[in-house]
Amino acid sequence: MITLENVTKDYSLGKGNTVHAVRGVSVEIGAGEFVAIVGRSGSGKTTLLNLAAGLTRPTSGRVTFDGVELWKLTDTQQSYLRNQRIGFVFQFPSLLPTLTVLENVFLPTTFGSGGNHAEARQRAQELLVRVGLADKLSSYPRQLSAGQQQRVVVARSLINHPEVLLADEPTSNLDERTEGEIMELFHDLHTSLGLAFVLVTHTRQLVSAGMRTIEMADGLIVNGTAQA
Amino acid sequence: MSLLQLAWKNISGNGLRSWVVALCALLVAAFALFSTLLLRGAATSLELAAARLGADIVVVPEGAQTEIEGALLMGAPAHFWMPQQNVEILATFPGVEAVSPQIYLSTLVGASCCSVSEMFMIAYDPDTDFTVRPWLQKQLPGGLGLGEVIGGDYIFATEGEDGILVYGTLLKLKGNLEPTGTGLDQSVFFTLDTAHEVARISETQAEEPLVIPPEQVSAVLLQTKPGSDNEEIAVEIYRSVPGIYPIQSDSLFSSSRTQLKSLLNTVVIIAALIWPLAIVLIGMVYLMAANERRRELGVLRALGATRRFVSQSLLAEASLLALCGASVGAFLAVLAIYLFRKLIMTSLGVPFLLPAPGSLALQIGIGLLLAMASVFLAALLPAIRISRQDPAIAMRE
Numbered sequence: 149m150i151t152l153e154n155v156t157k158d159y160s161l162g163k164g165n166t167v168h169a170v171r172g173v174s175v176e177i178g179a180g181e182f183v184a185i186v187g188r189s190g191s192g193k194t195t196l197l198n199l200a201a202g203l204t205r206p207t208s209g210r211v212t213f214d215g216v217e218l219w220k221l222t223d224t225q226q227s228y229l230r231n232q233r234i235g236f237v238f239q240f241p242s243l244l245p246t247l248t249v250l251e252n253v254f255l256p257t258t259f260g261s262g263g264n265h266a267e268a269r270q271r272a273q274e275l276l277v278r279v280g281l282a283d284k285l286s287s288y289p290r291q292l293s294a295g296q297q298q299r300v301v302v303a304r305s306l307i308n309h310p311e312v313l314l315a316d317e318p319t320s321n322l323d324e325r326t327e328g329e330i331m332e333l334f335h336d337l338h339t340s341l342g343l344a345f346v347l348v349t350h351t352r353q354l355v356s357a358g359m360r361t362i363e364m365a366d367g368l369i370v371n372g373t374a375q376a
Numbered sequence: 377m378s379l380l381q382l383a384w385k386n387i388s389g390n391g392l393r394s395w396v397v398a399l400c401a402l403l404v405a406a407f408a409l410f411s412t413l414l415l416r417g418a419a420t421s422l423e424l425a426a427a428r429l430g431a432d433i434v435v436v437p438e439g440a441q442t443e444i445e446g447a448l449l450m451g452a453p454a455h456f457w458m459p460q461q462n463v464e465i466l467a468t469f470p471g472v473e474a475v476s477p478q479i480y481l482s483t484l485v486g487a488s489c490c491s492v493s494e495m496f497m498i499a500y501d502p503d504t505d506f507t508v509r510p511w512l513q514k515q516l517p518g519g520l521g522l523g524e525v526i527g528g529d530y531i532f533a534t535e536g537e538d539g540i541l542v543y544g545t546l547l548k549l550k551g552n553l554e555p556t557g558t559g560l561d562q563s564v565f566f567t568l569d570t571a572h573e574v575a576r577i578s579e580t581q582a583e584e585p586l587v588i589p590p591e592q593v594s595a596v597l598l599q600t601k602p603g604s605d606n607e608e609i610a611v612e613i614y615r616s617v618p619g620i621y622p623i624q625s626d627s628l629f630s631s632s633r634t635q636l637k638s639l640l641n642t643v644v645i646i647a648a649l650i651w652p653l654a655i656v657l658i659g660m661v662y663l664m665a666a667n668e669r670r671r672e673l674g675v676l677r678a679l680g681a682t683r684r685f686v687s688q689s690l691l692a693e694a695s696l697l698a699l700c701g702a703s704v705g706a707f708l709a710v711l712a713i714y715l716f717r718k719l720i721m722t723s724l725g726v727p728f729l730l731p732a733p734g735s736l737a738l739q740i741g742i743g744l745l746l747a748m749a750s751v752f753l754a755a756l757l758p759a760i761r762i763s764r765q766d767p768a769i770a771m772r773e
Contacts, residue, residue, distance in 0.1 A: 195768070203678055204768035223683050231680020238771070242675045246389025251377060258377045259680040265377075304679075 149312060149344060150177040150200050155209030157195050169195040171367040172209070179311065182338050182345045184355045187364035193348045194239075196364065197316050200346065201234055202226050231260045235305030235343075239317035241297055243289040243304075249276065250285040253304045260308060268307070275303035279333060295326035302333060312344040313337070319354065327354075379685070383692035393665050394697055400654045400661075401701030401747040402708070407650060409709040409743035411643040413731065414720065416739070417713070418636050421557030421727035422629050425449060430507035431597035431625060432606050435466060435613065438621045444480075444595065445629055449727045451496045451559025453482030457592040458620060465617055466596050471604035476504040477593035479571055483542055484584055495531075496563040497542070499571035507597050508565055515551040522573060524548045525564040529555035540564065544581025545574045557721075557729025598622075632726050639724065651750065658754035662694065666762040673762055674770030687763040694755035695748055702747035706740045 157170040170192045177183055177200065185193045198204045199211055202218040211218045213233070218226060236242075243252045253272035257265075276282055279299040281292075289297055298318060305313055315334070319327035331354055338345050347354065355361050363371035387394045425448055436444050440456040447454035460477065467475045479499040500508045502519055512519060512526060520526060525540065525547045532549075533539055539548040547566065555561050571588060578586040600606055610622040666673070673686050681689075713720075714730065721728045731739065762770070 198768035201678070203771075204766050227677070227680050227682040227685075230678065236675075236678050238675065238678075240671065240771075242671075244385075244672060244675075246385045251385075255377065255382075256679045258379075258382065259676075259682070259685060308680075 149179045149214055150346075151175070151210075151212045152196070152200060152206075153210040153212070155196075155199055155206045155211060157192075157199060157204065158207045168367050170199060170206075173364075173367070173369055174209075175200075175362065175369070177312065177344060177346055180338075180342050180344055182359045183347070183362060184359045185346065185348045185362045185364060186352055186355060187350065187370075189350060191364040192367040193350075193364050194316050195367075197314050197346060197348050201236070201314050202230060227259065231256055232308050233311050235308075235310035235313040237298070237301050237305050237313065237315040237318040239320050241289065241294070241321075242301055243297055245289055247288075248285065249281065249287050249289070249292070249300050252289065252300055253307055256304060256307050272303070272307060275306055276300070279303045293326075294321050295323075295329065298322065298326075298330055299333070302330070302337075306337070306341075310343065312346065314346045314348075316348045317350065318347070319349075319351075331356075379689055379692055380696070383689055383696055386689075386693055387696060390665070393661060396661050397658055397694065397697040397751060398701030398704075400658050401698040401751050402705035404651065404654050404750050405702035405705035405743045405747035406709040407647065407705075408746050409706050409739060410712060411647070412739055412743070413709065413713050413736075414728065415636065415640055415643065416735075417557065417717075417728045417731060418632075418639075418724075418726040420731070421729040422449075422632060422636070424556040424729065425558040425560055425727065426625050426628055429597070429625065429628070430510060430599075432600040433598040433610055433613070433622050433624055434628060435462070435596040435598060435620050435622045436594070438619055441621055441623060444623075445632065447480060447496055447559060449558045449629060449632055450721070451562040453494050453496050454480045454594070455482070456480070456594055457589050458594075458596075460591045460593050462617065462620060463593065463596050466598060466613065469609060469613060469616075471600050471609045472598050473601045474504065474506050474599040476506055476597050477501055477568075478595050478597060479568065479588060479592075480594040481571065481586065481588070484582070495540075495542075496559055497571075498563055498565050499568050500565065502567050506599050511553060512565075520550060520565070520567055520570070522567070522569050524550045524570070525566045526550050527552050527564045528561035529553060530561045531564055543574050543578035543586045545577045547574070555729060556727070558727040635724065635726055639726070655750050655754045658694075658751055659757060662690070662755045662758040663761075666690065666758040670762065670765070670770045674765070674767045677767035677770065683763040687759040690759035690762070691752060691755055694751045694759075698748040698751035699744065701751075702744045705747065706743050709743070710736070710740070 152173060152175045154172050154174050155170060156168070156172050159167040159169055161167060173196060185196060187193050199206055202211065205219055213229060221229065244255065247255065250269065250272055253275060254268040257268040273285065276285060279302055281296060281299055284292060284296065292300065319330050322330065334345060337343060361372045362369055429448065434444065437456045437458040443454045443456055446452040463475055463477050466472060481497040481499065483495040483497065485494050509519060516526065527549055529552055531552060534541055537546060539546045547570065575586040575588045600609055606624050610624050613622045676686055717728050717730070
């Protein structure tokens with residue numbers, strides 16, 4: 149589904165200094181797969197995830213989604229693809245503080261094809277029930293715990309029926325128990341919805357049976373299979 | 377959720393920033409509208425006053441130029457005289473089509489025989505008049521009779537009466553003229569016969585008699601023949617007749633026009649300072665806000681918002697804030713003009729007339745557009761800049 153071919157990403161720090169965040173990596177993520185990208189901080193995991201999602205342009209190499217090269221698409225086409233086919237769960241609190249929980253969940257439908265508003269609200273409510281926050285629809289993010297906020301983010305990532313969910317250190321700010329709950333939710337969604345999952349984590353304990361593991365160090369894949 | 381709803385939620389969730397931007401828009405709109413209303417109101421008022429006078433040349437005694445302007449513009453009582461024989465002399469000048477004398481009088485201060493204190497009164501000669509009668513024709517086709525007056529917009533009959541008590545004579549108020557914003561609004565007009573009748577009665581009925589010197593007039597109004605050179609005629613009159621001063625209608629109120637011009641220059645200078653400053657301030661606020669919201673906007677891009685949506689969302693916020701701030705600013709400017717117009721007139725020494733509703737609505741519209749354009753312009757660069765940023769970079773702090 150998502151293919152990265154010999155992708156590199158360099159960041160210029162000015163005065164001739166360059167960070168080589170990803171160095172000639174090739175990875176393929178198949179439909180319905182659960183892939184864990186592990187590695188220490190600064191190993192290039194998040195950059196690889198951003199490259200896979202089209203959130204940053206590779207310095208060289210090709211990124212394709214179902215055979216379509218992401219960086220040959222216009223901004224509108226690329227945005228539409230992200231909106232409709234990819235779900236995101238970020239490491240940091242990513243809910244809009246001025247919107248209620250329900251509004252945050254159906255926010256991505258605002259950017260899409262402008263579908264039925266009532267349907268979007270209905271689906272957002274169903275998703276919030278699914279992640280155990282049926283009683284928090286009208287709450288604001290500041291009124292929720294970190295774990296509850298991350299559940300809202302998961303619900304938001306599913307609003308447009310994506311084919312792949314990209315999660316970047318989704319449990320790094322959570323306590324152990326909440327971390328377990330979120331991971332359980334991911335597994336449940338993966339199994340029940342048949343979604344492809346890409347989980348970036350520095351915690352090997354989160355890697356469980358059935359996941360394909362890719363280990364990164366210094367911008368390179370040092371362990372694991374690049375293909376499904 | 378629509379783009380505007382999202383923008384509105386961001387506005388309500390970011391109080392301080394919203395207040396700063398709205399305040400800037402308020403100041404720009406209020407200043408633009410206040411100064412426009414003031415300058416246009418004053419200019420319109422001057423034009424109307426000159427038009428109402430209806431003469432091509434006004435001849436007054438030499439040295440009375442300032443006094444007649446004060447009387448016509450601010451309603452300040454004027455007392456100056458010149459020989460009546462000047463009327464016949466002036467009629468003989470080539471290019472002069474019609475001449476008509478006027479007498480300027482005023483009521484007494486704090487006297488029970490006058491119901492209005494220090495009111496400017498203009499007596500005209502109905503046989504030769506060509507200035508007062510044209511605007512009387514609509515209301516009083518037959519003109520004014522003996523003991524009848526027509527008042528400016530601010531003249532009202534004494535309570536319980538249908539007239540005004542002047543030097544012990546109750547003059548019947550036959551109607552009111554359209555407002556001009558000048559001293560003419562606080563003046564009354566009557567015929568020379570009425571003036572002499574009031575003077576006669578005042579000798580027995582008033583606390584002080586009304587004195588009209590015999591064979592004297594205050595001013596002579598001249599109408600010139602079409603195609604004549606008014607300046608040439610005025611120069612010729614000034615050179616030939618001693619003790620008088622001809623004022624051409626387009627140079628009448630020259631001191632007010634000069635005052636207005638210097639006021640306009642001041643406004644332009646202030647605007648030239650305030651406007652770019654407001655734009656820079658709003659631009660800085662938006663740049664800071666956009667930087668502060670980099671991660672949030674990066675998330676929006678990741679969730680599928682296009683660059684266009686992000687910049688439009690920021691600009692929609694700016695426009696909504698501008699509209700709110702500018703609306704309040706426009707309301708305050710109109711309120712200030714309405715409440716303090718007399719104070720402004722007195723302190724600036726210029727007349728003022730509130731514009732007609734249609735013109736006011738147009739000026740308010742222009743004020744709102746100017747403020748919105750300023751805020752839009754200020755927010756444009758930060759909006760474009762932030763929307764072009766790589767989402768992954770924007771989300772990294």
